Amino acid sequence: MTNPTIVRLTVRNGFGGRRAMILVALPLVLVGLAATFRALLGVDPDATEGVIVGLGILVVLPLVALIAGTSVLAAEIDDGSIVYLLAKPISRHVIVLSKYVVAVTATAAFTVLPIALATAIMTGELKPTLGYVVGALVGGVAYCALFILLSTLTRHAVATGLLYVLVWEGLLGGLLSGVRWLSVGHWAHAVAESIADDGTLSESVGPAYAVIAVAVVTVGALWLAGDRLRSFRLTGDE
Amino acid sequence: MAIPPDPAAARRSVIHDIGYRKYDGPRLGEAYTWRTLYELGARHCFGLGRAARYKVLPMMLLAIMLLPALIIVGVQVMVDIDEQVLPYSRYAVIMQLVISVFVAVQAPALISRDLRYRVITLYLARPLRVDTYVYARVAALATGLLVLTGLPLLLLYAGSLLSGLSPGSETTDLLTGLLGVLILSLMLACVGAVVSAMTTRRGFAIAAIITALVMSYTVGATVQGIADEQGETDVAGYAGLLSPFTLVDGIQVALLDAEASTPEGPPGVAGGLVFLAVALAVVVGSMVLLLWRYRKVAGR
Amino acid sequence: MSQLVLQQVSRWYRNVVAVNDVTMTIGPGVTGLLGPNGAGKSTLIAMMSGFLAPSAGSVTLDGTPVWRHEQLYRQIGLVPEREAAYDNVTGRQFVVANAELQRVPDPGAAAAAAIATVEMLPAQDRRISTYSKGMRQRIKMAAGLVHDPAVLLLDEPFNGMDPRQRMHLIELLRRLGAEGRTVMFSSHILEEVEQVASHIEVLVAGRHAASGDFGAIRRLMTDRPNQYLIRSDDDRQLAGLLIGDPSCRGVALRMDDGLDVEAVDFGRFAVVLPQLARSADIRLLEVKPTDESLESVFAYLVGT
Numbered sequence: 001m002t003n004p005t006i007v008r009l010t011v012r013n014g015f016g017g018r019r020a021m022i023l024v025a026l027p028l029v030l031v032g033l034a035a036t037f038r039a040l041l042g043v044d045p046d047a048t049e050g051v052i053v054g055l056g057i058l059v060v061l062p063l064v065a066l067i068a069g070t071s072v073l074a075a076e077i078d079d080g081s082i083v084y085l086l087a088k089p090i091s092r093h094v095i096v097l098s099k100y101v102v103a104v105t106a107t108a109a110f111t112v113l114p115i116a117l118a119t120a121i122m123t124g125e126l127k128p129t130l131g132y133v134v135g136a137l138v139g140g141v142a143y144c145a146l147f148i149l150l151s152t153l154t155r156h157a158v159a160t161g162l163l164y165v166l167v168w169e170g171l172l173g174g175l176l177s178g179v180r181w182l183s184v185g186h187w188a189h190a191v192a193e194s195i196a197d198d199g200t201l202s203e204s205v206g207p208a209y210a211v212i213a214v215a216v217v218t219v220g221a222l223w224l225a226g227d228r229l230r231s232f233r234l235t236g237d238e
Numbered sequence: 239m240a241i242p243p244d245p246a247a248a249r250r251s252v253i254h255d256i257g258y259r260k261y262d263g264p265r266l267g268e269a270y271t272w273r274t275l276y277e278l279g280a281r282h283c284f285g286l287g288r289a290a291r292y293k294v295l296p297m298m299l300l301a302i303m304l305l306p307a308l309i310i311v312g313v314q315v316m317v318d319i320d321e322q323v324l325p326y327s328r329y330a331v332i333m334q335l336v337i338s339v340f341v342a343v344q345a346p347a348l349i350s351r352d353l354r355y356r357v358i359t360l361y362l363a364r365p366l367r368v369d370t371y372v373y374a375r376v377a378a379l380a381t382g383l384l385v386l387t388g389l390p391l392l393l394l395y396a397g398s399l400l401s402g403l404s405p406g407s408e409t410t411d412l413l414t415g416l417l418g419v420l421i422l423s424l425m426l427a428c429v430g431a432v433v434s435a436m437t438t439r440r441g442f443a444i445a446a447i448i449t450a451l452v453m454s455y456t457v458g459a460t461v462q463g464i465a466d467e468q469g470e471t472d473v474a475g476y477a478g479l480l481s482p483f484t485l486v487d488g489i490q491v492a493l494l495d496a497e498a499s500t501p502e503g504p505p506g507v508a509g510g511l512v513f514l515a516v517a518l519a520v521v522v523g524s525m526v527l528l529l530w531r532y533r534k535v536a537g538r
Numbered sequence: 539m540s541q542l543v544l545q546q547v548s549r550w551y552r553n554v555v556a557v558n559d560v561t562m563t564i565g566p567g568v569t570g571l572l573g574p575n576g577a578g579k580s581t582l583i584a585m586m587s588g589f590l591a592p593s594a595g596s597v598t599l600d601g602t603p604v605w606r607h608e609q610l611y612r613q614i615g616l617v618p619e620r621e622a623a624y625d626n627v628t629g630r631q632f633v634v635a636n637a638e639l640q641r642v643p644d645p646g647a648a649a650a651a652a653i654a655t656v657e658m659l660p661a662q663d664r665r666i667s668t669y670s671k672g673m674r675q676r677i678k679m680a681a682g683l684v685h686d687p688a689v690l691l692l693d694e695p696f697n698g699m700d701p702r703q704r705m706h707l708i709e710l711l712r713r714l715g716a717e718g719r720t721v722m723f724s725s726h727i728l729e730e731v732e733q734v735a736s737h738i739e740v741l742v743a744g745r746h747a748a749s750g751d752f753g754a755i756r757r758l759m760t761d762r763p764n765q766y767l768i769r770s771d772d773d774r775q776l777a778g779l780l781i782g783d784p785s786c787r788g789v790a791l792r793m794d795d796g797l798d799v800e801a802v803d804f805g806r807f808a809v810v811l812p813q814l815a816r817s818a819d820i821r822l823l824e825v826k827p828t829d830e831s832l833e834s835v836f837a838y839l840v841g842t
Contacts (some may be wrong), residue, residue: 005638013624018437022446026453033457037464050460059293059456067445074441081621084681088585088639089612159295159343162448210497229390232604234589234618 003090006098014071016105023067023106026060027114034118048122049200052132056115057189059168061107061139062165065160069147070097074157081199083175083234091225100148100222107140133215142184142214145221152228180205259439271366272374279378283344284385292347298388299340303333307390311397318401322408326391326415328489330422334483337426338451340386341379345430346443348379354438357537368536372528376431383423389487391415414494419518422486426451429482430523435531455481459500465502474502475509479516488513540600540613540688540720541565542599548597549581555580558706564722568715571724571733574840578744579724580619583693587616599689608681612640615687617678618838619694623666627678629653630662638803640685652680657706661842671698683714690714692723696730708734728836740839747839755835762838763787763800764807769824770815773797783807798828801802 015023033055037047068151074080085095119129132202145162150157165185173179173186180186180203187210193200205213278287284300285293310323330337352358361371395412399405433450434443458480465474478484478500490496491503492510504513541688542564549557557578564586573579583624585597587612588604598602604610623632633653637645651660656676666674675698682690695711696704711734715721727729732752740748740755748755770776777789777797784806788800801807815822828834 003639005635006681009627012627018446018625019442022449026449027455033460041349041464041468044464046759047460047464050463052658055453055456059452061446063449063452067442067449069548070441070445075439078439080618080620081622083589083616084636085610085639086589086615088636089609089614089641090639091608113763120386120555156441158444161340162339162444165450166339166448201569213729216468217455230608231591234584236585 001094002098002101003094004098006085006090006095007102010072010099010102013100014075017215019067019071019146023064023110026064027110030056030060030114031118031121034121038121039191045108045198048119048128049198051122052115053189053192054127056111056118056138057132057192058170058185061111061115061136061171061188062143062185064111065103065107065140065143066147066161066165067112069144070151070157070161071106072103072151073148073174074120074151076125077151077232078155080234082232086229086232091226092229093223095150095229096222096226100144102139103144103148107144108137111140113134128198131192131198133189133198134195135188138191138211138214139184139188142187142217142221145225147183149221149225149228152225152232177203181209181222182214183220184214184217186210243284268367268370271364272370274377275366275374276381279348281374282348282383283379283382285361295343296382298359299336300389302336303386304390304393306333307393307397311393311400314397314401320401320403322398322403322411324392325396325497326411327418327490327494328499329390329394329415329421330387331483331487331499333387334451334455337383337387337422337483338443338448341383341430342444342448342451344382345379345427345447346374346434346440349434350412350438350440350460353435353535354440357534362536368532369529372525372532376403376427376525376528379431380423380427382428384420387419387423388416389413391419411496414490414496417494418486418490418496421489422482424521425482425486425509425517428521432524432527432531435528443524451481455483457481462501472505474500475504476501478504479513482517482520483516485513485517489517540690542720542722543596543598543762544582544608545596545598547582547585547592547597548803549578549585549590549593555744556775557592557741557819559583560741560744561595562719562739562746562749564581566715566718566720567736568721568734570730570731570738571722571741572726572728572738572836573724573741575733576743577741579597579692579726579741582741583691583722583724587614587691595610595692612685613688615685615690617675617681617682617692617695618688619697621834623674623681625667625676626665626797627659629669629673629680632666632677633662633680635801636681637684645684648684648686649680652684653677653745654838655683656680672700672703674783675704678708689720690722694725695723696725696727697833704730737743740836740838743817748835752835763802764804764827765829765834766799766801766807767792767824767826767828768799768811768822769796771821771823776815776820779818780811783810783814796824 030051034051037044037051041047073082076085086092090164112133116129116133123129130139147157147161150161154160168179169183173183186205189201190204191207191208193204241358270416284296305537306324307329313319352361362368389410395408398408398482429450430447433447437443437446458477461480462474462484465471465477475488478488484500488504489510491498491506492513504510544560544562547557547560548555559604560582571579571582581590586590586604588607591605597611599610602610623643627635630649632735633649634645639647642648653659656679658673658676658680659670666677669677675695679692679695682692695707699707708730711723712722716737723734738752739746743832768776773791773795776789780797780799781789785801786799787802787805790798792798811825812822
């Protein structure tokens with residue numbers, strides 16, 4: 001269902017130089033902070049919540065997913081080189097899936113693993129580590145699908161994704177409790193909390209809803225993205 | 239077909255060159271260029287002078303910035319509260335998300351666009367020095383940010399005067415707040431410009447700026463919170479250096495006696511001066527980087 | 539034999555009509571799509587390559603619509619005008635990648651053959667970012683050819699080519715056309731189209747203005763006076779005789795000997811000219827139509 005050539009090309013073109021720098025810097029900061037706190041304070045639940053949830057799940061995860069999700073597609077659409085992928089007898093859904101796999105792998109490498117490491121460092125326990133890894137993975141899966149879909153819908157995918165993460169999930173999510181039913185970040189946290197069971201989430205939508213919502217959003221977004229690519233328009237310069 | 243010209247007539251005839259003419263008249267100086275570029279940039283910050291779809295986001299953000307101030311003024315006037323509802327100096331820190339999105343989206347629009355489409359070469363083909371261009375752009379961005387952050391403060395001020403608060407103290411608070419957002423605007427403009435100038439891809443610049451701003455604030459807040467709980471007030475205080483928002487807040491708290499938005503301000507006046515020095519270093523350092531980058535691009 | 543059939547194709551965007559009711563069939567051989575800038579050539583090629591849907595009408599390749607039918611790309615090779623190829627891979631890697639995506643049985647060999655065809659073998663291991671514009675164009679051609687397509691669509695392929703590269707491209711296109719492929723390219727440079735295309739389609743302001751061999755088109759324009767260059771051993775006398783005949787509308791003496799004659803009645807003129815010459819004992823040295831060129835055809839079609 002994925003095309004190895006597309007995967008290879010996407011990795012090559014999407015993650016050169018500067019992008020890789022940011023993607024490496026973020027988890028480094030996360031793990032560095034975790035290590036520092038652990039060294040200075042020992043096992044501290046408040047510090048853990050601040051770093052793992054506040055920084056990891058709510059900031060690093062969506063940002064890395066945004067960068068990864070838009071790197072795999074948006075730039076190619078923007079400069080038109082996507083035409084070389086599209087003028088081929090390959091199903092558009094295969095193209096989307098191939099790029100999705102790259103985005104999720106990058107998110108897993110640069111967020112899920114570091115979160116696992118950071119949680120392990122800060123708590124030294126298996127349950128929260130497992131919980132936050134699963135939660136981050138679940139969140140990353142949905143975020144990447146969403147941002148890939150955004151790349152096919154608009155040329156301003158990064159700005160739009162940003163508005164979603166910061167304004168919808170961040171600002172409004174903090175103010176209105178109803179937002180949690182439609183917030184990927186909250187779903188990730190809900191899944192994490194159900195396994196880690198550390199009381200960091202007061203009002204939760206429940207892990208069952210969260211998982212189903214993630215599945216629906218992911219499948220729906222990827223299918224829609226493939227469909228949009230079938231109708232991709234190469235406008236001439238006239 | 240053409241008849242060969244009569245040789246005798248050639249002596250009498252004259253060819254007038256009505257093509258390109260050199261302009262020898264008075265020229266406006268570089269100051270005019272700077273001013274025009276600056277005005278244009280400042281207007282572009284809010285999408286004025288560009289297509290309608292580029293006005294949507296900045297205007298929306300401006301509206302969101304003004305909303306709390308409007309609400310506060312409304313409440314103040316109607317319920318007749320006679321004390322400050324929200325200190326001027328805290329407004330920017332509270333609304334930092336909106337400000338961050340603004341600089342993340344508008345800095346690349348002002349800076350990366352020229353580099354991406356190589357328009358910069360057209361600018362520099364004129365008698366425009368690279369330095370002038372850079373200063374004009376950064377100043378324009380800073381002005382846009384100043385409008386974004388200063389307008390709500392003016393609104394609050396008007397509301398306070400209307401509801402009869404003491405003009406003397408309100409004015410000093412306002413000036414403190416304005417000074418703070420001035421430094422903040424400068425810092426954000428510099429940082430935003432540097433990041434935007436390093437890449438031609440607008441989307442990547444947006445992601446990089448917002449990542450830097452959000453990460454720096456979150457890390458700083460986390461460190462501050464933890465340090466404060468542990469009683470490490472000095473660490474908590476200096477953690478404010480990590481983010482422009484908390485840095486400016488620290489300056490206001492330590493040097494201008496404003497109300498703090500963070501659990502712990504910088505330790506004493508000395509700490510405040512350190513914060514101010516760091517702010518200056520950021521601004522100067524960014525400008526140096528920008529000038530270096532643009533001189534490289536210009537090949538000079 | 540692959541035929542691209544456009545049936546009453548129109549494309550509009552809000553109230554701008556880019557392509558207006560175009561019907562044409564592109565068959566094997568080299569076809570040139572000719573038109574001034576803004577005539578809708580790129581739009582038409584985008585529709586033919588499945589990257590734009592017609593607002594009305596249909597674009598089909600051997601009966602199957604091209605829009606939203608990825609499998610057709612097995613038979614179609616596209617060489618777009620603007621789109622940048624990936625910058626940080628080498629030419630060879632780019633063509634090989636395209637071959638792999640086309641599911642060519644032996645991508646390496648096919649790529650090598652395609653690169654050899656466009657004469658990029660010496661530069662194939664350099665990064666595309668180091669290529670000149672003409673080199674990029676050629677590597678894009680190699681990528682479009684690597685799967686041996688029956689249909690080849692090129693959007694302004696001669697852009698940015700120096701005269702030597704242009705000659706090679708002309709030779710290449712001729713060869714591809716002779717192999718029985720359906721080759722269609724767009725251009726606004728008449729000399730190139732004249733030398734390569736056996737069949738032209740003229741697009742003016744979105745409308746299909748003319749189609750066919752340009753000589754034949756010219757002869758169809760019977761309401762235009764034909765221009766001739768005539769050299770004889772007594773031009774001035776011949777001029778006087780010709781202007782006396784109703785089939786001629788204008789006669790001018792050229793500086794470097796010869797006559798420019800404008801004939802409104804081609805048939806009559808062809809008969810009258812030798813008669814008049816013989817009657818005055820004037821020897822005709824050269825009779826040459828001067829506007830049976832693509833340029834004049836084009837000028838007539840566009841200039842109205």
